Amino acid sequence: DVKVTQSSRYLVKRTGEKVFLECVQDMDHENMFWYRQDPGLGLRLIYFSYDVKMKEKGDIPEGYSVSREKKERFSLILESASTNQTSMYLCASSLPQQALKAFFGQGTRLTVV
């Protein structure tokens, strides 16, 4: 089975901290995605990457950056965490010809205090 693993299920960080969320997939997928999920707003795409060192902005990239140095790993970086970034963060991966058949990790619930 495809496995997408996010490094933490729960994180609590302070305002202004630099936060790293890590995601690893084991199926050699080219595409990787970061979403955030908030009640009443559904999932919103932050960034995606279709190859190593490539990245594209999603719908809400402000306050975030990403890094993809290796194919299996896609990191989301909150440069200076703020309370409005408290959310559930979901990582996903897919094959390039099946971008809409994505495999998701279990999510990281981040609380910024």
Next chain:
Amino acid sequence: DAKTTQPNSMESNEEEPVHLPCNHSTISGTDYIHWYRQLPSQGPEYVIHGLTSNVNNRMASLAIAEDRKSSTLILHRATLRDAAVYYCIPSQTGANNLFFGTGTRLTVIP
């Protein structure tokens, strides 16, 4: 992207069939219809997708209206493990983004 309308919630008895409807009246001719579900405390999980014809897989069946303005996800025998939020997502071929709405929360009653 096409706008979708799904009921906020539905209930089903265990081991009975469940029909989850979705209206997507603004769908374009090349949009596929994807269904995902999200179990409690989990990330979303792909269920099924189709374009025009009805589709079956081990998880569910997808019935697509002839005019493609609506579709129905069918769980043939609901189990307690099917309790989840189900999302209907029309998406363009080649799109890189899945637009999840608020979905239908399915409760399965033992």
